[in-house]
Amino acid sequence: MKFEAVIGLEVHAELSTASKIFCACATKYGAEANTQTCPVCLGLPGTLPVLNEKAVEYCIRAGLALNCRIADFSKLDRKNYFYPDLPKAYQISQYDLPLCRDGFLTLASGKRIGITRIHIEEDAGKLMHSPEGEGFSLVDYNRAGVPLIEIVTAPDLATPEEAVEFLEKLRRILIYLGISDCKMEEGSLRCDANISLKPAGAETLGTKTELKNINSFKALGRALAYEIERQAELLAEGKTVKQETRKWEEAKQRTLSLRSKEDTQDYRYFPDPDLVPVELDQAYVAAIAASLPELPEAKKRRLIEEYKLPEYDADLLTGSRHLADFFEAVLKDYCNPKAASNFIMGELFRLMGEEGLAPEALALNPAHLADILRRIDQGELSVSQGKKVFEKAFRTGASPAEIIAAEGLRQISDEASLRTVVTQVLAAHPQSVNDYLNGKTKVAQFLTGQVMRETKGQANPQLIKELLEEELAKLRP
Amino acid sequence: MRVSEEEVRRVAELARLAFSEAELRQLAGEFNRILEAFAKLNEVDTTGVPPTAHVLKVKNRFRADQVRPSLPRAEALGNANAVKDGSFVAPLIME
Ligand SMILES: [Zn+2]
Numbered sequence: 423m424k425f426e427a428v429i430g431l432e433v434h435a436e437l438s439t440a441s442k443i444f445c446a447c448a449t450k451y452g453a454e455a456n457t458q459t460c461p462v463c464l465g466l467p468g469t470l471p472v473l474n475e476k477a478v479e480y481c482i483r484a485g486l487a488l489n490c491r492i493a494d495f496s497k498l499d500r501k502n503y504f505y506p507d508l509p510k511a512y513q514i515s516q517y518d519l520p521l522c523r524d525g526f527l528t529l530a531s532g533k534r535i536g537i538t539r540i541h542i543e544e545d546a547g548k549l550m551h552s553p554e555g556e557g558f559s560l561v562d563y564n565r566a567g568v569p570l571i572e573i574v575t576a577p578d579l580a581t582p583e584e585a586v587e588f589l590e591k592l593r594r595i596l597i598y599l600g601i602s603d604c605k606m607e608e609g610s611l612r613c614d615a616n617i618s619l620k621p622a623g624a625e626t627l628g629t630k631t632e633l634k635n636i637n638s639f640k641a642l643g644r645a646l647a648y649e650i651e652r653q654a655e656l657l658a659e660g661k662t663v664k665q666e667t668r669k670w671e672e673a674k675q676r677t678l679s680l681r682s683k684e685d686t687q688d689y690r691y692f693p694d695p696d697l698v699p700v701e702l703d704q705a706y707v708a709a710i711a712a713s714l715p716e717l718p719e720a721k722k723r724r725l726i727e728e729y730k731l732p733e734y735d736a737d738l739l740t741g742s743r744h745l746a747d748f749f750e751a752v753l754k755d756y757c758n759p760k761a762a763s764n765f766i767m768g769e770l771f772r773l774m775g776e777e778g779l780a781p782e783a784l785a786l787n788p789a790h791l792a793d794i795l796r797r798i799d800q801g802e803l804s805v806s807q808g809k810k811v812f813e814k815a816f817r818t819g820a821s822p823a824e825i826i827a828a829e830g831l832r833q834i835s836d837e838a839s840l841r842t843v844v845t846q847v848l849a850a851h852p853q854s855v856n857d858y859l860n861g862k863t864k865v866a867q868f869l870t871g872q873v874m875r876e877t878k879g880q881a882n883p884q885l886i887k888e889l890l891e892e893e894l895a896k897l898r899p
Numbered sequence: 900m901r902v903s904e905e906e907v908r909r910v911a912e913l914a915r916l917a918f919s920e921a922e923l924r925q926l927a928g929e930f931n932r933i934l935e936a937f938a939k940l941n942e943v944d945t946t947g948v949p950p951t952a953h954v955l956k957v958k959n960r961f962r963a964d965q966v967r968p969s970l971p972r973a974e975a976l977g978n979a980n981a982v983k984d985g986s987f988v989a990p991l992i993m994e
Binding site for chain 1: 913915957959961964966970975981983984985986988992
């Protein structure tokens with residue numbers, strides 16, 4: 423039997439506010455354990471949370487970018503469960519009145535993936551389990567109270583590839599919005615997946631499992647592919663899928679049962695009496711809408727139309743807002759978009775890869791790249807010289823003019839002086855000249871090399887070729 | 900609606916509370932008297948009345964996104980039963 427997969431995602435993104443969601447502790451990643459805590463985020467009795475206005479604003483930004491309806495009335499609720507990463511024994515989250523509902527994100531195929539809801543909540547602390555047998559965990563509450571948004575999709579995804587594309591697109595949007603750095607390796611973007619199978623074309627849904635511990639895009643694709651295979655095998659044998667939570671084991675590339683539905687918690691949600699409701703007026707939401715940056719998809723379309731870039735280039739360049747901004751800044755001083763794009767995708771990507779540099783950390787002055795590209799076009803620098811100057815500018819921040827002067831790099835395009843060098847080279851290599859005149863035209867390459875050597879690689883290769891041909895023709899008997 | 904001792908036991912488990920059989924019986928009785936009082940409230944016609952999210956009329960209390968100093972670590976850990984490597988020590992609960 424053929425099966426179709428039905429997949430939904432629950433994505434958590436840490437918001438990049440300076441302070442936590444309900445207290446003034448810093449949210450900086452990587453600080454020493456328990457140095458970013460206070461009575462509020464430690465859950466000490468008698469303390470009161472006060473909502474960070476930025477967390478609300480950022481959630482609304484996400485909601486607007488994902489075509490959601492923004493609530494006019496919203497509140498915060500307590501989700502009760504006992505686990506050492508949660509000092510209060512409840513997490514402040516949102517239950518029935520989330521800030522955003524009913525949005526969508528469009529995949530490249532044009533398929534719309536529904537966004538059921540987006541709400542704000544606080545992150546939990548971090549546990550470090552002791553080596554086996556010692557029986558304790560170390561708890562760091564620095565992360566407790568860091569603001570999160572949880573984005574829940576409708577079960578509209580049909581393949582692991584769609585799920586990965588969705589998550590990549592979503593990540594790009596959140597980064598463009600400037601509301602989360604979305605680093606999966608640091609846990610600032612996390613993803614759980616719900617998946618069930620049904621016979622192809624069937625209406626009713628099968629039993630779903632929930633997949634946790636997915637730590638990369640690759641892991642998301644693999645965990646879903648594994649689970650599709652596992653469930654299909656069970657169903658093909660006439661067995662049933664158990665509704666349960668399963669953990670992706672990266673080392674073994676498989677999912678493993680974590681807990682079954684019978685153990686499922688009753689979270690006993692109720693409105694948090696410590697926090698008053700949020701009422702949003704339309705002007706406030708409209709002001710946020712007006713402040714949204716151009717989003718990745720729109721930017722990509724514009725690069726294609728405005729600069730006549732191939733889709734491939736536009737997609738790579740809009741992979742990061744910083745990179746796209748850099749590209750457009752180069753074009754302020756340089757008028758060939760495709761040449762600029764080629765140079766960025768080739769040389770800049772290569773150097774960034776070598777340095778392990780994220781586009782956000784790029785400090786290169788776009789005017790410098792424009793300057794180099796112009797000098798190449800005007801024949802003042804050869805392409806390889808241009809690359810050399812670019813690498814220096816990338817590493818040192820010096821301007822191309824400074825680098826060219828310091829290195830004595832300049833393409834000799836002055837015909838008279840280059841012709842002198844050519845005639846000197848021909849005079850010095852009579853055998854090669856003879857060979858050439860006798861039809862072994864391949865020696866032209868050797869002669870070009872000699873001219874290059876004499877000029878320390880600074881001669882314009884096109885001009886050498888022309889001058890060599892002219893001078894050799896003169897020697898023909 | 901009435902609750903059984905079994906349901907009281909379940910709620911106690913969720914709240915990590917332990918009770919004797921006698922206490923469970925007593926609590927079930929008390930719960931049921933409370934629920935009877937709510938049943939009375941349920942007789943009120945609430946058509947068109949929005950659910951109460953908060954008993955206060957106050958709304959929109961926010962703080963600006965500004966960092967202030969956190970507690971010194973020694974103070975943060977001051978009430979812990981056990982401390983190791985600057986962290987709270989908790990019993991191992993594996994997920
Ligand atoms: Zn705090």
